[in-house]
Amino acid sequence: MPPPPPTHADPPVLVIRPDSARTLGLAGDLWAFRDLLWSLADRDLRLRYRQTALGVAWVLLQPVLGALIFTFVFGVVAGLPSDGVPYFLFTFASLAGWALFAGILTRASGSLVQNSPLIAKVWFPRAVLPASTLPAALIDFLIALLLLGGMMAWAEVAPGIAILTVPLWVLALAMLALGLGLIGSALMVSYRDVQHILPVGVQLLLYASPVAYSASNVPERFLALYYLNPLAPLLEGLRASLLGTPMPPTNTIVWGATVALGTFVLGAAVFRRLERRFADVI
Amino acid sequence: MPDALVATGLGKRYRISTRPPATTLGERFAQLVRAPFRGAGADEELWALRDLEFRIPAGSAVGIIGRNGAGKSTLLKILSRVTPPTTGEVRLRGRVGSLLEVGTGFHPELTGRENIFLNGAILGMRRREIAARFDAIVAFAEVDRFLETPVKRYSSGMYVRLAFAVAAHLEPEILIVDEVLAVGDAEFQRKCLGKMGEVAGEGRTVVFVSHSMQAVSALTQRVLLLDKGRCVFDGPTSDGLARYRAMQGVGEADGARFVADADDRPRNRVRAARVVTSDPGAVHRCGEPLTLEFDLAVPEPASTLCFSCKVVDAEDRNIVHLWCFERDARFRREAGDYTLRFEVPRARLFEGAYTLRAFLSDRRTNTMYDELHGICRFEVTMDGLARDDYAWSAGDCTYLESAGWTLARAGDPAVQRGTVAP
Numbered sequence: 224m225p226p227p228p229p230t231h232a233d234p235p236v237l238v239i240r241p242d243s244a245r246t247l248g249l250a251g252d253l254w255a256f257r258d259l260l261w262s263l264a265d266r267d268l269r270l271r272y273r274q275t276a277l278g279v280a281w282v283l284l285q286p287v288l289g290a291l292i293f294t295f296v297f298g299v300v301a302g303l304p305s306d307g308v309p310y311f312l313f314t315f316a317s318l319a320g321w322a323l324f325a326g327i328l329t330r331a332s333g334s335l336v337q338n339s340p341l342i343a344k345v346w347f348p349r350a351v352l353p354a355s356t357l358p359a360a361l362i363d364f365l366i367a368l369l370l371l372g373g374m375m376a377w378a379e380v381a382p383g384i385a386i387l388t389v390p391l392w393v394l395a396l397a398m399l400a401l402g403l404g405l406i407g408s409a410l411m412v413s414y415r416d417v418q419h420i421l422p423v424g425v426q427l428l429l430y431a432s433p434v435a436y437s438a439s440n441v442p443e444r445f446l447a448l449y450y451l452n453p454l455a456p457l458l459e460g461l462r463a464s465l466l467g468t469p470m471p472p473t474n475t476i477v478w479g480a481t482v483a484l485g486t487f488v489l490g491a492a493v494f495r496r497l498e499r500r501f502a503d504v505i
Numbered sequence: 506m507p508d509a510l511v512a513t514g515l516g517k518r519y520r521i522s523t524r525p526p527a528t529t530l531g532e533r534f535a536q537l538v539r540a541p542f543r544g545a546g547a548d549e550e551l552w553a554l555r556d557l558e559f560r561i562p563a564g565s566a567v568g569i570i571g572r573n574g575a576g577k578s579t580l581l582k583i584l585s586r587v588t589p590p591t592t593g594e595v596r597l598r599g600r601v602g603s604l605l606e607v608g609t610g611f612h613p614e615l616t617g618r619e620n621i622f623l624n625g626a627i628l629g630m631r632r633r634e635i636a637a638r639f640d641a642i643v644a645f646a647e648v649d650r651f652l653e654t655p656v657k658r659y660s661s662g663m664y665v666r667l668a669f670a671v672a673a674h675l676e677p678e679i680l681i682v683d684e685v686l687a688v689g690d691a692e693f694q695r696k697c698l699g700k701m702g703e704v705a706g707e708g709r710t711v712v713f714v715s716h717s718m719q720a721v722s723a724l725t726q727r728v729l730l731l732d733k734g735r736c737v738f739d740g741p742t743s744d745g746l747a748r749y750r751a752m753q754g755v756g757e758a759d760g761a762r763f764v765a766d767a768d769d770r771p772r773n774r775v776r777a778a779r780v781v782t783s784d785p786g787a788v789h790r791c792g793e794p795l796t797l798e799f800d801l802a803v804p805e806p807a808s809t810l811c812f813s814c815k816v817v818d819a820e821d822r823n824i825v826h827l828w829c830f831e832r833d834a835r836f837r838r839e840a841g842d843y844t845l846r847f848e849v850p851r852a853r854l855f856e857g858a859y860t861l862r863a864f865l866s867d868r869r870t871n872t873m874y875d876e877l878h879g880i881c882r883f884e885v886t887m888d889g890l891a892r893d894d895y896a897w898s899a900g901d902c903t904y905l906e907s908a909g910w911t912l913a914r915a916g917d918p919a920v921q922r923g924t925v926a927p
Contacts, residue, residue, distance in 0.1 A: 236598050238595070240594040256629075262626035265623075266615060346586035414527070
C-alpha cells in the first residue's frame with residue numbers, strides 16, 4: 224500500500240522544540256487548517272438551531288424583534304430622530320452591524336474555554352477556534368441584509384452609490400471584534416471571571432455606540448469624545464452606506480479603521496504569544 | 506529503516522505554586538497589588554520529564570509503560586504537540602495521528618455522520634480524505650444503522666468503536682495511541698489490536714501507552730519504562746514488563762493505599778484511595794467485609810459527574826465493578842472534598858493479587874478527569890475457607906458465590922441441607 228499523500232502542508236520532518244513557534248504565521252495556520260475551521264463553524268451552525276422549537280426561523284426573528292423593541296422604546300416613546308429614514312429601518316440597519324460585532328466578540332471570546340477538552344488533548348492552531356465563529360456571524364449578518372433590502376424596497380428607501388462600501392465596513396467591524404475576541408479568549412483561559420465581565424462591557428458599549436440613535440443627536444461639545452469609540456464611525460458608516468444617511472466625518476473614519484486594524488494586529492500578537500500555554504493552563 | 510521519531514534531552518517542567526494560582530482577573534489584580542514584584546506565583550518546580558533520549562525506527566511498535574505520574578501522558582502530550590517541551594527536542598518524520606482519549610471532539614448532539622467529519626478534521630484530515638474513507642470508517646465501527654442518530658444515544662461501546670475507527674483511518678505515519686482499549690468489548694479490542702498491528706506492518710510507527718500488560722506484550726517488541734520523569738529502561742518488551750512488575754512490588758509496603766502526587770491546580774481528581782482489608786498488611790480473607798475508600802477533590806461540580814472503580818485481578822481482568830452515578834449525588838452540585846466509601850458486606854474474591862482502577866469522568870462532556878490504574882494492590886487468601894479433599898488451586902474460579910444446597914434422595918421426603926461459601 225502506498226503511503227498516503229501528505230496533507231496540511233506538514234513538512235516531512237517536524238521538529239518540536241521549546242521555542243518552536245508555528246512556522247506559517249496566523250494566516251498560514253488558518254489556511255492550512257481551513258477544513259477544520261469549516262467543520263467547527265458547521266458544527267456551531269447545526270447545533271444552534273437543533274432542538275429549538277422555532278429552528279431556523281430564529282435567524283429571521285431575532286433581528287426583527289430587536290429592531291421592533293428599539294423602535295418602540297427609542298423611536299416611539301423617546302421620539303429620537305433617525306436622519307430622515309423610517310426609524311425601524313434606521314435601527315434595523317444599525318442593529319445588524321452591532322450584532323455582527325457583538326456576535327463575533329462574545330462567541331470568539333468563549334471559544335477556547337468551551338472547547339477546552341479539545342485544547343487539552345489535540346493539537347491544531349488554536350486561532351482556528353475563535354476564527355471559526357466568523358462564518359456564523361457573517362451568515363446572520365447577510366440574512367439581516369436580505370431582510371433589510373426587502374424592507375427598503377417596500378418603504379421605497381433607495382441606497383446610494385455608497386452601498387459599494389458595505390464590505391469595507393463589515394471588514395473593519397469584523398477585525399475590531401476578532402481582535403478583541405482573540406484577547407478575550409486568551410484571557411478567559413486563565414481568568415474565568417472575564418466571561419462575566421465581558422457581557423457587561425458589551426452592553427455598555429451598545430449604548431455608547433450609534434445603534435438606537437444617530438451621532439447627529441450627540442451634542443457638539445461631546446462629539447470629539449464620542450468619536451473616540453471606534454464603533455461610532457464604523458456603525459455610522461455602515462448605516463450611511465446602506466440607507467444613504469450622512470457619512471461620519473472622514474477623520475473619524477480613518478480613526479475607526481486604524482483602531483480596528485491595530486486591535487486585530489494586537490489581538491493576533493497577544494494570542495500567538497500565549498497560545499502555547501493554553502493546554503497547560505486550561 | 507530511518508528513524509521515525511528521535512527525542513534528545515527532552516524535559517518538561519511544570520511550575521507549582523505554593524499558593525493557589527489566580528483563576529480570576531480580580532485575584533490576579535489583588536496579588537499584583539499585594540506583591541507587585543512577584544511573578545504569577547512560580548515557587549516550586551516539578552520536572553514531569555527529564556533528559557529523555559530515545560529513537561524509534563520507522564515501522565516499529567513501541568510501548569510506553571510506567572506508574573501513574575511517571576510522565577507517560579506528558580510525553581504523549583509533547584509528541585502530539587499539545588504542550589511544548591521545556592528542554593530538548595523531538596524530530597518526527599511524517600504525519601502524526603494521536604488517539605489520546607476516546608471521543609475527544611465528538612459532540613453528543615451531532616449525528617454519527619456529522620461527528621465522523623468533525624472528528625476527522627480535528628485529527629487533521631482533509632474533508633475529501635474523510636469522504637474517501639467514510640465507508641471504511643463506518644464499516645470498521647459497525648455503526649451503519651445509526652449514522653443519522655445523535656451520538657448521545659450511542660452506547661459507550663459504539664462511541665469507542667466510532668472514535669477508534671476515525672483515528673485508525675487517518676493513516677498517519679506515526680500513530681500515538683493512549684489507553685483506548687480500556688473500553689469496548691473483547692472482540693472489538695482484538696479488532697483494534699489487529700488494526701494497530703496492521704498499521705505497524707505497513708511501515709508505519711505505533712507509539713502505544715497502556716496499563717494493559719497483555720496489550721503491550723501483544724503489540725510491541727520494545728518498551729520504554731518511565732519512572733519519575735526519566736527513562737529507566739529501553740529494550741525488549743518482556744524484560745521491560747518484568748522490570749515494571751518488580752518496580753510495582755517495591756511499593757507494597759504501603760499496603761492497599763494510594764496517594765496522588767500533589768497538584769495545586771484546581772481540577773476534579775482522585776486524591777487518594779484506600780482498601781480496608783480484613784487483615785493487616787493488605788491481606789484480605791475471602792468472604793469478609795471489604796471497604797474501598799476514595800478521596801475526591803471536586804472543585805468543579807458537574808451534573809453528570811461519574812465515579813466508578815474496578816477490582817482487577819493479576820491477569821488484568823475486571824472482576825468487580827462499582828459506581829456512583831446517582832442523579833442527585835452531592836458532588837454533582839457542590840464543590841468540595843469528598844470521601845466516597847464502597848462497603849462490600851462479603852467480598853468473595855478468589856485468592857490472588859488484586860489492584861484497583863478508578864475513573865472520575867463527566868458523561869455529558871465526555872471528559873475523563875482522572876483515571877488511575879494498578880493502585881491499592883492487595884492480596885486475597887482463602888484462609889478459613891479450607892476445603893477437605895480438594896485444595897484450592899489457581900483458576901478454580903474468579904469469584905465465589907454463597908449458596909444454600911439441599912440434597913434429596915429419590916423417594917425419600919427427608920432433605921439434607923448445607924451451605925457453600927460464607
